[in-house]
Amino acid sequence: SLTKKRSEFHDFENKSKRLLEWFEHFVNVEMNHRIDGLTLEASLDMLKNELRNLIGEKRRNVNDLMITARVLQTNVTDQLQLQIIKQQTDRLEQSLSTAEEHVEKRIKKTEMIMKMFHDFDQGLENLRSWMDTIETTLQKPVSVNKLNANELRNHQQSVAASEADIEKHSTIISSVLALGHNLLSESDVRPRNIGTIQRTIQSIEQRWLALKDLIRKRKLELDTMNVSWRSVEEAIKRALKMITDHERFLSEVKRTCGQGLQGIRSEYKSLENFKRILDDDEKEIQEITDNYSGIIRS
Known part of the structure; x- marks a missing residue:
């Protein structure tokens, strides 16, 4: 019925809106908040496990909404609603991709910083040993x-x-x-x-x-x-x-x-x-x- 279709459309619209808001908050606030104050090792563990799993869960939510959108597109005849469905699905895909990229970039950056720390510590250890030797000689x-x-x-x-x-x-x-x-x-x-x-x-x-x-x-x-x-x-x-x-x-x-x-x-x-x-x-x-x-x- 028309009422059911209208209800399904509004349900899709509300869910997609909440999911888009979540992605924006995650990228701009939540991810930093979760790893703020952690050591590099703990941050990397958080990014690779908990946050990746969280994004995976949101991907499943996006996929569910995509299925709903395809069903709506076959049943809805209102052009404005069809346009909104298209815009929301595009934004959801883009937001999901942005969040995933953000997590992966943060993982790579954290790994890079950890390598810098390791190289710095190793370089310091070698330098101190060399300095001890040559200072003793001189x-x-x-x-x-x-x-x-x-x-x-x-x-x-x-x-x-x-x-x-x-x-x-x-x-x-x-x-x-x-x-x-x-x-x-x-x-x-x-x-x-x-x-x-x-x-x-x-x-x-x-x-x-x-x-x-x-x-x-x-x-x-x-x-x-x-x-x-x-x-x-x-x-x-x-x-x-x-x-x-x-x-x-x-x-x-x-x-x-x-x-x-x-x-x-x-x-x-x-x-x-x-x-x-x-x-x-x-x-x-x-x-x-x-x-x-x-x-x-x-």
Whole structure:
């Protein structure tokens, strides 16, 4: 009857309206409300299970209304009602599709953030372990007055290797810090986690700067060592030359001793010259002593 058809149409119209309102509320409010405050793991579980099941239930409701709409379209002759049925079914299909896409996108986003967290944590663990090792290496005390040539060369190689290792890790540091900053920009990250991430980033940045300062300090110390060793080598060469010169002088004195008065006069003049040489050499010896003292004090 006409009354029955009219009742069926209004029933369809009311059900479709309520379902459309539910989809709008779900996408804009309810989904966020359900996962708000949850950990990423709990959010992902909620999305994959409870919310997917809920959307599945609503899909069945939409399918039931679609069947009802097809029946109405065969029985209703009013063009306005037919137009309303068509509009409502189109909107229901679109709203259902939007809700499903919204849930799936949120699942993918949550999985992505969880992977970022995992990569960030793993990167931090590796960086901390590496920093502990290289800091221990660079903080070992080195005393120049206890180093021989081989030890100095080994120390040079160690500092050079540490510098190369630090340079190699520069990209890794940047990547891990970038992950941390990306996590801070994600709205799904809980406030408590944000505070932890911020403190972690600050700690890594401070250690990284301190590490670069430490390698600069070690390189400067090494440069100072090299200068000191070169000064010592030059002083030793001068001392050896002094000894050689004095040996030649003593040989000359012995040769002139047997030449009578003239030989004595020559010897006396030679002694005067020798005294002047010794005075000059005393200055050289004092300079060598000062160099050694400076190296030991450093």
